[in-house]
Amino acid sequence: MVPGVLQKSFAAAMGARSSVGEVSVPEMVELILRQAAQQRVSDIHMTPEETILRMQWRIDGVLQTAAGFDRDFGSRLVARLKVIAGLLTYRTDVPQEGRVAAEFSESEVRVSTFPTLYGEKAAVRLFGGNFERQTLEQLGLPAESERCLAEQLEATSGVLLVTGPSSSGKTTTAYALIREILRRSAGARCVMTIEDPIESAIAGASQSQVRPVAGFDLATGLKSMMRQDPDVILVGEIRDPATAEATFQAALTGHLVIATFHAGSAVEALTRLLEMGLEPYLVRSALSMVVSQRLLRRSCECRQSRDGISPTKLVSADKSACAEDLSFGCSRCGGTGYLGRIALAECLDPGFPQVARALLSRSDSQTLSAAAAQSGMAGLKVLAERAIQAGETTPEELLRVFGGRLSFSNSRT
């Protein structure tokens, strides 16, 4: 096997059978899925190269090599994944996607294959792996963001929009909010979800997954759901104007709607809603809060004790700062210096007078941003600076997540 960051834990799981040859293909696939779930892996990449099949795991948003298999064994692993996901094993020349059957995995696992130069590449996505981030407190949000969100949960109408780019933890946050509502209301509020797909089960909520081929999509599903007498609705996620319209209409008729939405910032979410054709007055009257979030890897204790709290190093535009430093001799974080993630979330109140005025007059994003600042919103940049100064994450991690889009001045005094 090819050495990788996770080789040790993976080898340990293989037990006494030190060579891959002693493990059957189905056993190895089972072992990989089980180990991946335990290691908080969100995606597994099985990539055929010239001489090996490289297995990489995405943990806390970052890909790490877990192991390498010889090509023949590797292609049989991919074939086995196709079997349990109900894909056509004899077709290796076209992309395919499917869902791992329930008998092979308790949570939702999706397999996608893609033909490449050296054979089929398989990508496995494991949903519902955020077991450590189930509740509002466990999200690791800054205190004021958590307070902002918690206040919204008592509302009986309005849209609470959870935004961010892909893999920014939108669904995890939305699920945690739903769980908090269920916990507080102790069954007194009817909670329904409409999702594409359901990422994990929430005890106490009625969850539905759309089936577009049957004409059951987010927009039509939402309209039918109104007749089910729900109090709280989760929409995952708004991708088209019809769903956006149905979501905002539902919020106007006495439902608290929590919806996820792809946008780079809270202000961008507002402008995108208008671009989708929603009328400013509809957004203004139905939207109660926009949250925009990012996930950054949390510094492991080993890094904190090496670097100390409040590192003085500031972000430079130098990409080489992103190079992974694996010099930490720590078994908990696999030598990466990171363990778990923290969430940053800016909360924009669209009801604040300047923001509302800018929204109703379809102002540009610059004017909206200025209004958001006037409302006292602690933006992502400010929150990120605080997290670095508290030693919770690193300037390198900030650069990885935000790219060069946030330029930091030397604001430390």
Ligand SMILES: [Zn+2]
């Ligand atoms: Zn560590």
